[in-house]
Amino acid sequence: MAEEYHDGSCVVIVRTREEFVRWLREPKPGVEWLQVEGLLGDQEVWATAAQGTSALPLDVILIDPATEFSLLYRLVDARIVRSVRVTMPAAPGFMKALRLAASLQLPVRLLPGQPTVKVLAELTEAVKFYLHDPMVDSPVEFFHSLLISLREDDGGTLWRILEEDPNVFARENGQRPRDFVEQHLASLIERGAECASCRWQTLCAGYFKSPDPQYDCAGVKQLLALIESAAEEMNRDLAGHKTASLS
Ligand code: SF4
Incomplete structure (x- = not known):
C-alpha cells in the first residue's frame, strides 16, 4: 500500500527486516517516518538504523513494555544518527520502559487506552516522573502536549x-x-x-x-486534573518571573 501512495505526507509501517532496510535506505518523498513494529529484538535492524544512510526518523512500537524494556538499549546508536521515538501502551509495568527510555533521552508516546486502577496508579507515577525528575529532558506524550494545550488553550x-x-x-x-x-x-x-x-x-x-x-x-x-494543576503552577511561576524581571 505504501509503495502505491503518492498523495503527500505519510507514515510507513514496517514489520520485517527486509521492509525496514528497504524503506530506510530508499525512502520515497513524503515519508515522514517509519513505524517499526515487532523488530526490537532484531539486532541487525538496529545496526542498520545506526548507519546514516538517511535521516529518516523512527517510531519504535513496544507491545509489552514490562518485558521488552531492556531491548531499548539497542536504540542508543540509532538515536545518534536519526530521531527515534518509543511508543508503548500503558500496560502494567510500563514504568520500567518509560524510565529507561527517558534515561536514554528517547521521546516517548504513551498510549493510555482505558487504564485499570493499577495502571492509573502507574500513570500518576509517570506524570510525577515526567514533571519532576531531572533525568527527563525529552517529551513524554501525552503528558507533554496536554500540558501545552492546558497552558495555551x-x-x-x-x-x-x-x-x-x-x-x-x-x-x-x-x-x-x-x-x-x-x-x-x-x-x-x-x-x-x-x-x-x-x-x-x-x-x-x-x-x-x-x-x-x-x-x-x-x-x-x-x-x-494533576496535569492541569502542573500547567497552572507553571503559568504562575512564569508570571512571577516576568513580574520580577520587570521590577
Ligand atoms: S470527556 Fe470526560 S467523561 Fe468523556 S471520556 Fe473524556 S474524561 Fe471521560
Whole structure:
C-alpha cells in the first residue's frame, strides 16, 4: 500500500527486516517516518538504523513494555544518527520502559487506552516522573502536549496528541471515517454518557470512552486534573518571573 501512495505526507509501517532496510535506505518523498513494529529484538535492524544512510526518523512500537524494556538499549546508536521515538501502551509495568527510555533521552508516546486502577496508579507515577525528575529532558506524550494545550488553550484533543485522530492521521486501510472523533463524541452525548457534562470534554473528546463506552472515568479525570494543576503552577511561576524581571 505504501509503495502505491503518492498523495503527500505519510507514515510507513514496517514489520520485517527486509521492509525496514528497504524503506530506510530508499525512502520515497513524503515519508515522514517509519513505524517499526515487532523488530526490537532484531539486532541487525538496529545496526542498520545506526548507519546514516538517511535521516529518516523512527517510531519504535513496544507491545509489552514490562518485558521488552531492556531491548531499548539497542536504540542508543540509532538515536545518534536519526530521531527515534518509543511508543508503548500503558500496560502494567510500563514504568520500567518509560524510565529507561527517558534515561536514554528517547521521546516517548504513551498510549493510555482505558487504564485499570493499577495502571492509573502507574500513570500518576509517570506524570510525577515526567514533571519532576531531572533525568527527563525529552517529551513524554501525552503528558507533554496536554500540558501545552492546558497552558495555551490551543484546542488540541487527546485523539490528535496521540496521533489517533483520523482527520489528521488517516489510515489508508480506512478503519475509521475522517470525522470519527466528532461522531464518537456526539454519539456519547446523545446516549447520555458522562462526557456531556465533563469539564474535560474539549480536550478529551470522549477518548477514554473508547472502545468501551461504559468505562468509568473517575480515575482519568484525577490524572487530567494533576496535569492541569502542573500547567497552572507553571503559568504562575512564569508570571512571577516576568513580574520580577520587570521590577
Ligand atoms: S474524561 Fe471521560 S467523561 Fe470526560 S470527556 Fe473524556 S471520556 Fe468523556
